Amino acid sequence: MRRFLVAGNWKMNTVASVATALAKELATGSAEAAKKVDILVCPPFPYLIPVRDALAGSAIRLGAQNASHEAPGAFTGETAVDMLADCGCTSVLLGHSERRHIMGETDGLINKKLKAVCAKDLQAVLCVGELLSDREANQTEKVLDEQMNGGLDGVSEADLANIVIAYEPVWAIGTGKTASPEQAQAAHAHLRKWLASRYNPAAAQAMRILYGGSVKADNALTLMQQTDIDGALVGGASLTGKAFLPIIEAAAAASK
Numbered sequence: 070m071r072r073f074l075v076a077g078n079w080k081m082n083t084v085a086s087v088a089t090a091l092a093k094e095l096a097t098g099s100a101e102a103a104k105k106v107d108i109l110v111c112p113p114f115p116y117l118i119p120v121r122d123a124l125a126g127s128a129i130r131l132g133a134q135n136a137s138h139e140a141p142g143a144f145t146g147e148t149a150v151d152m153l154a155d156c157g158c159t160s161v162l163l164g165h166s167e168r169r170h171i172m173g174e175t176d177g178l179i180n181k182k183l184k185a186v187c188a189k190d191l192q193a194v195l196c197v198g199e200l201l202s203d204r205e206a207n208q209t210e211k212v213l214d215e216q217m218n219g220g221l222d223g224v225s226e227a228d229l230a231n232i233v234i235a236y237e238p239v240w241a242i243g244t245g246k247t248a249s250p251e252q253a254q255a256a257h258a259h260l261r262k263w264l265a266s267r268y269n270p271a272a273a274q275a276m277r278i279l280y281g282g283s284v285k286a287d288n289a290l291t292l293m294q295q296t297d298i299d300g301a302l303v304g305g306a307s308l309t310g311k312a313f314l315p316i317i318e319a320a321a322a323a324s325k
Contacts, residue, residue, distance in 0.1 A: 071277050073293065073320040074233060074300040076109040076194065077307025078134060078162060078281075088116040089123040094310035095317075096127035102321035103128035106300065109160055109194075110307070114148060121157035132160035132194070135168060138181035150189045160192040162302075164220055166239045170200075176219025183220060187228045194233045194302070195220050196281070197260070201240035209238075210259050217263050226268050234260055234278045235302040241282030243305060250291050253280050257297035286315035293323040 281302030
C-alpha cells in the first residue's frame with residue numbers, strides 16, 4: 070500500500086527564528102501521526118541547516134524548494150543537488166507552478182533537474198497542474214500529459230522509486246479555491262493512468278500522487294479519502310503548527 074506523504078512548502082516565508090520554532094512545534098506535534106505517514110518540510114534555502122537541526126531526532130524529513138541541474142561550479146546564485154544533500158535534504162520540489170509560470174521554467178529544464186536529483190538518490194517531487202484557462206477549455210488532461218511527458222522524459226522505471234508526483238491545479242493555489250474531491254480524484258486517476266500507459270500498471274500503483282491547492286484542515290480528510298490521492302503538498306497552511314498539524318492528522322486518519 071502507498072504510504073501517505075504530507076509536504077509543507079514554506080515558499081519565500083519565515084525568518085530563522087520563526088522557521089526553527091515552527092520546525093520544533095511540528096516535530097513535537099506530529100510524533101504520533103508520523104508513525105503512519107511521511108512528513109516533509111521545505112523551508113527557504115537560508116534556513117535549511119537551522120531547520121535540519123531543529124528537526125533532529127524527529128521523523129520529519131527536510132526538503133528543498135528547487136535545485137540546479139548543474140554540478141557545482143561557476144553558476145552564480147544557483148544551488149547544486151550535492152549542496153542540498155550536504156545540508157541534510159532528502160527531497161527536492163521541482164516544477165512548482167510558481168517556478169513554471171513566474172520564473173519561466175520549461176518542462177525540459179525541469180526534466181534536467183529531476184534527473185540530477187535522482188542521480189544523487191534524493192527524492193524528486195514533480196509538480197504538475199493546469200491553469201484556470203486550461204480547465205475552462207477542457208484541456209486539463211492534455212496539459213497534464215504534456216508536463217508528465219516532458220518532466221519524465223528519459224526517466225527509467227527504476228528511477229520512479231525516487232519520484233513523487235504532486236498535482237496542483239494552478240487556479241487553486243493561494244486563491245482559497247480548492248478542486249472538489251471529485252475533480253481532484255479525476256486528475257489523480259488520469260495521472261495514474263498515464264503512468265500505467267507510459268510504464269506499467271505496477272509502477273502506476275506504486276507511485277504516490279499528492280494533491281496541492283489550498284489544502285486546509287477542513288478539506289484535507291475528504292480529499293485524502295479519495296482513491297488515488299496519497300497525501301498533500303501544502304503551501305500557506307504549512308506556515309503555522311495550528312494550521313498544518315491538523316492536515317497531518319487528517320492524513321494519518323485517512324492512511325490506507
